Amino acid sequence: MWLAPVRQVSSNYDCSYPHMTALPSNLPKVLAIDDSVLIHRLLQVRLQHEQIQLFGATSAEVGIKMARELRPDVVLLDIELDLKNQGMDGFGVLQVFKADPDLQEVSVIFISATATMEERVRALDMGASDFVAKPFEIVELQARVRSALRVQHLVKMLAQKAQVDGLTGLWNRTYFDRRLTQEVGEAIRHNRSLSLVMCDVDGFKKLNDERGHPFGDKVLERLARILQTGRGSDIACRYGGEEFGIILPNTVGSEAIEVADRYRRTIEQEVWPSVPGMVITASFGVADVFVLPGTPTTEDFIATADAALYRAKLNGRNRVEAAVAVQLPG
């Protein structure tokens, strides 16, 4: 058996696939799906100097499974997959990708030895981003992979930008709504706890009027930074204006109250050098998802936490009020 050449070939494919998640790398991921091991060897050598992690699958089924696990940035996809068994071809795989919200945005480069002009057009119409003919012109292949990665990077950046609040750097309302809906679903499905903390700066309008908007902005930025000092799993978002929403997965109401109160104290103790002696406070409303009757909706969840926040304001501000599960008598 010939062993020497194989050593230089990375083993990120098919059989060794369970190990690949252990790779500690931020390099973009490229997944090649082709039924020919000859093509995989070639790609591994020809793309070895690119700043990428290359993975390979030799069938449509494994390719789809790996794509779901890896979330690759770019997929190199053979059109004539599985000629022998007349199984799913590259078009079929692309269709699966486009129907999967997690894989829709992946850049797919089709590779083919025989594709006619009609097939190439069909591939692009279905949402493939590029096309490379086999045998590869190496420089062209490398350039097309790089180009797909650049586009993918921009798409990701735009997607991220669209979800981040410009002033505070926290997740924005769009992200908050989407993520909370997702977390509520998960909590119901897996019977896991979930809490929501709504936070509003006390007397913010007065502060803005007296000190000016630049100072108000500074307060929001500082508070945002404090709200990010929580546990790693807490998801702090700017809900709007001077209101923040913090999603706490796997957290019961009583823990969430403690978290909120810690934030409250930290904010109260914050020193504002430009205004000696000034104290800024915030009020908090906490809700535990299991306090809601029936199947909780995102809207009800927010409304419940907001109602608790409103009570905190009514009861004197700079305090935490909560809607958490109570033991019914009897």
Next chain:
Amino acid sequence: MRLSNDQTTLRSEFADDPDMVGIVALFIHELPQRLAAMHVAIAAADRDQLRMLAHQLKGAAGGYGFPKLGEAAALVDQAVRAGNDDNVIRSRVGMLAAVAARIRP
């Protein structure tokens, strides 16, 4: 096409590329097995298997620096797809084998 009459030696276009040396050697080493598998497929009248083998070689040979081998494999692929009879297929696989025989490390 007079591939079978040409006796000159074929070397990989990438024979001097240090990145490629290993997998080109492996490709050459495995080539007789691939051709043998084609003969087995013909004998077993397994056209799908034959087509896959020819198709893979057609797509890859050029990448290993053997475009002539890729062209010969394409003729096999074409004949299988066209449903040509065994004589045509055998003759084309024969031409492919003749090209393969000229390959040297």
